[in-house]
Every structure is written in C-alpha cells, then in structure tokens.
Amino acid sequence: MSAAPETKKQVAEIGDKYKYGFVTDIEMERAPKGLNEDTVRYISAKKSEPDWMLEWRLGAFARWKEMREPNWARVHYQKIDYQNAYYYAAPKSTPKKQSLDEVDPKLLETYKKLGIPLHEQMALAGVAVDAVFDSVSVATTFKEKLNEAGVIFCPISEAIRDYPDLVKKYLGTVVPVTDNFFATLNSAVFSDGTFVYVPKGVRCPMELSTYFRINASETGQFERTLIVADEGSYVSYLEGCTAPKRDENQLHAAVVELVALADAEIKYSTVQNWYPGDEEGKGGIYNFVTKRGDCRGHRSKISWTQVETGSAITWKYPSCILRGDDTVGEFYSIAIANNYQQADTGTKMIHLGKNTRSRIISKGISAGKAQNTYRGLVSVHPKAASARNYTQCDSLLIGGKCGAHTVPYIESRNPTARIEHEATTSKIAEDQLFYCLQRGIPQDEAVSLIVNGFCREVLQQLPMEFAVEAQKLVGISLEGSVG
C-alpha cells in the first residue's frame, strides 16, 4: 500500500496507540442473495440514504433489467449469474483467520517482497487482528488538515447525506446512469466509494489515497468514486493497493467520475492488483470498470495513470471528455497479463473543444497464456479545431503462448486535427536475458529489469513512493514467466 512516508509514520504511531482495537462482527450485514428491487432498497436503507438517492438507484435498476451484457471485448469468461451473488456483503465474506499461519504462504511471500508492514499484511490477508489501528482516528488526523484547505474527502455514502447538493449536481453527469451495462448495475447497487471536492483555487495539500480511509478497502465490489475539482484547483488521487487481496468475490464493477472545472487539474493514479486466479486460470476477479473524466472548464487537465497487474479479466477504459477549449487529457497505462489473465484496456479521448490535446502511452505486457488487448478511441468532433493527439502503444511478449492485440479507433471530423499513432510489438530477446545472466542477474530479476525499462515512461508518471512499489510489483507479477 502506498502513502507518503510521513503518513506511514503517523499511521504507525496511531497503530501503536490503539493496541487493542475492535473487531466488529459483520457477518450479520449481508443482503439476501440475488438482485431485485428489494436488494436495492436494502442497500439504500443500510446507508440511510435520502429518498432522491433511492429513486436514482431504482431508476438505474429498472434500466439495467433491460440491458444486455456487452460482448465486444476480447475477453472470454463463463456467464455471470447475477442472481447468484451478494450485493451487499460483510466486508469479509470468508471466515476470519486466526493467525498468519492459516494464510497461503505464497501470498505472504509476495507481501514480504513488497515490504508491507506486518499489521497491514494481516489486514490484507483477512486475519483477525486485535491490534487494528483505529480508522476513525486516522481519518480524523487527515481530515483536520484537509478541512483547513476546505477539501472534502469522505466516503460517498457520507457525502450523499452531508453534501447532497454537491453530489446531486455532479453524480452521473460524467458516466450517465444508462452509460453501459456495468455502470448501470453499479448505479443501482454501489455500496460505497469516495467523494472528493476541491474548492476554487485550492491546491490539495496532500496526495489523497484510499489508504487514508482504512474502511475503503472494505467497500466491496461496487465502488463509486466522484472527484470534483473546482476552478483553478489541483488534486492528485491514488487508488488501490500494491498488495494482492484474496477476494472471493467474482465481479467488481466500479464507476469513477472526475469533473475538472476551468483551469483545474486532476491526476488519478491506480495500481490494481486484485487476485488474478491461479496458474491454471481458476478463480480471480472480473474487473469491469467505467472510469471517465470530464474536462468541463476551459484549460483544465485530467491525467490517468494505471498499473494493471491483477484480475482474471480487466475491462477498463479510463477516458477523457475534452469539453472545454485548450483542455488536456492524458492516459498512461501499464497492463500486465500472465498465466490465463485477460486484459482488454485502453482509453477514449473525446475532443470537443478547440485546441484540445491528448496523449496516450500504453504498455502492454503478456506472458504465459495471457491475452492483452489495447483498445482505444480518439475522436475529434467538428468544433474541435486544431485538436492534437499522440498515441503510442507498445506491446511486449514473454514466451510463445501469449497474445498482444492493438485495436485503435480514430475518428476525425475536423480537418485541422493532427493525430499520430505509433505501435510496436517486441519480445524479451534471448540475448537480453543471456546478457543479464552473464552479468550475474538471476532470471526473474532480469525479466523485472527489462520489463521495468519497457514501462519506464509510464512509471515516471506515478508519484514517487508509489512508483517504487509499482516497480516491485511488475517484477513479482511476472515471476517464473520465462521457462
């Protein structure tokens, strides 16, 4: 998990203070299996939501029933039985383990390599710990600092109650309720997520991360995130966690909406390392995510950076709507697929305003029997005079049984637009590996070194402390990939 060093220190101190925390019995908090209107009402009631929110959810649910699951992505999976799932479950659907001895040693080995502190390891692995740090206190510490700056950073369920006007004004305006099958499902049943509002002219004093909200790791399969950067503000948000979580849940369908008003900038970084399934392709998370940013005001900027190493299936296209004039959209991506993983990911850059600029740097790495697809759209609308796009898609293959696919869609309806697309496919060459081995670098470390070199342009976009962990993760997720 990532956080600035001072944050880690503070958390550690708080952790020390609250040696005898609480363990809540949460097994009770579970909606009956299946999905119907009652499920939606149950969730809304659990969150003590106002009526307008319930109506919103029910509207989404009604639409969802009419929709069909999309099948255009290059991913194959068994049909999901939406009635055979829990939509509001206790944070841990598996029984609490009593000690680390009960945890898969492979998982612990990974944590060790990532340098995750012990108490975090226990929390991640789902071990009942009696020294949990008090999440309320942690949140309070950061809330004070953010309050001073006027930044709102809270669970979205809280925002719906405490800041209904802000939520009403922006929720669903970037990803409409009816956007797509998974987004609509999310709109009906989202359990929790994050809300951020940065007021006019404020530069958010710290990197915001779900890490600060310990409970956020337990929000379940349907997260909803809404970030609004008001005029002239700046915020950097880190999502995710570099350690794999053993999650029995099969489907994750999150929605993230970003709104940047005039002269605002949002930087959104993700490291996704959900359970990818075992070496035979059994189990693993289906990650169907809708992420979209709206550069609503002139001269605003939204930048997505993602490192996707986990999940059995990744279906994800963080996009930018370049609505204002002179707006900038960026997408930096590393997608690694090993064993039987399938990744279909990319971005959409929708140029609506004048002088809008977008940049796409995608690095796909395939190993084992994995399939990795870059799917991207660059669309220039008639009014987007002098729009510019640069796209670079590089694929790296490790071994002879994996696949890399690049599917770029380009639509230009303005003759002044300039669109560039470059794509390469390469393999880790035997001579590169031999060279490393001959200099004493063992095979797994050599693969990690070469792949990190391949991804360098994207890794450089990550906040410093995140980048170091992401580099390690890149190595770990490809261990043993060269026979």
Add this chain to the structure above:
Amino acid sequence: MLEIKDLHAAVDGKEILKGLTLSIEPGQVHAIMGPNGSGKSTLSYVLAGRAGYEVTSGSILYNGRDLVAMPTEERAAQGVFLAMQYPVEIPGVTTLTFLKTALNAQRRARGEKELDAMSVLKLVRGKAATLKVTEEMLKRALNVGFSGGEKKRLEILQMALFEPKLAILDETDSGLDIDALKLVAEGVNAQRSPERAMLVITHYQRLLDYIVPDRIHVLARGRIVAEGGKELAHELEAKGYEHIVGKAA
C-alpha cells in the same frame, strides 16, 4: 584456474566443438585465433553458460569446480566474465541502474553486503574516467544508441567493475577503429594481474599487437590445431589460416 578437457559441444544438435583441450593459469593471457566458423564464439558461450550451447562430453574445471554444472548467473558471481562481441541493448534501463543491479546481484550471491546507489556511483566514476565513459553515457539506456566504440568501452568498464577471475574477450576488436582499439586495449592491459586469467578471442592479429598474449591457440573445426607464443600471430597474419590449418589436417 581453467582446465578444459576433450570438450565436445553442440548447438541445435550440431557438434561445433570436437575435442578441445586447453588450460589457463592465473595471471596468464591466452589468445584464441581461428577462421570464421571454427567455434571461437561457441567456446566463449559454453564457458559463460548460454542457453542452447550444450556440452555433450568432456569437462571444464574452473578453480576445481565443475563449471558446466554451475548456473549462468552463478558463474558470473564466481568471477567468469564475458565481454561480448555484440553487447545487447536494454531500452529504458539506464546504464548505471544496470551496473548497480548486476554488481549487487553478484555481491548478494557471494554473501557480501549490497552497495547503495551512491557507493556504486563512486565506484563506477573511479573506473569510468580512464575508459572515457562519460556521465552522460551512464544516464542513457544500456547500449541504446551507443557507437561501436562506446559499447566495447562499456564492456571493459564492467570488467573493471566486477573484477572477474576469468575474463573472456570475444572479438573485442570487431567494429573498432584504431584509436578506439588502443583505448580498449589499454583498459584491458590495466586489468592484467597475477590473480586474473584472460582469454582473448580474435580473428585478427591486430588486437594482439596491443594486448600481448602469453600463449596463442589456433582453433579450427572445433579443435586446437596449433599452439605457440606471441610470434604465432605474425606467422598466421603472414601465411593465412589455411596454411596452418591445412598442415594440421
């Protein structure tokens, strides 16, 4: 230090080395000369442990240990270094990062303490100046966009950094002009020491004017067909390989 006995080795099932015997003592510099296709590069890869280069019979002892049984990276950690004819490019990995990774991997394998970035940088700087390896080169991706001379100088810098016991130089002169050759040869000569053995593989006598060997072996059709002192190189240059190889056949 190195004892090769009746070595047979094959690539893709085709026998390239056919009963090669050779031994080198610490402090000595031996040269292997031979025409194209004689098995010179195969020998260097077999010693370094490249995948696909299979020892079918015979033995290689390295400081009393069975070299063939040692994994490639362990050979490196135990002091076997191969300066390659075609150093490979690794995009996105800076030269300094590569040097640090390799040095620390070797140290780790030997149970020594790893060095932090600053210590590595100091160490590298100390060796880089005489080889005219600039700071700017160290910041560039490994061998990417390097000239032939820069690549070879970087190989010799690595040799200086890793301080191997057995250094094999495979066609280090190829692609170098005379000035670059002199610079590289000086770098190599500076590293001659009573503890270190060197095996210089070359097609031409030219390199041996600058790196003067104690002994020369002529390799042809997978075997040593002639041996002698440094004067053998001049005889080869004057009369050609066919003369000596033909005589041996």
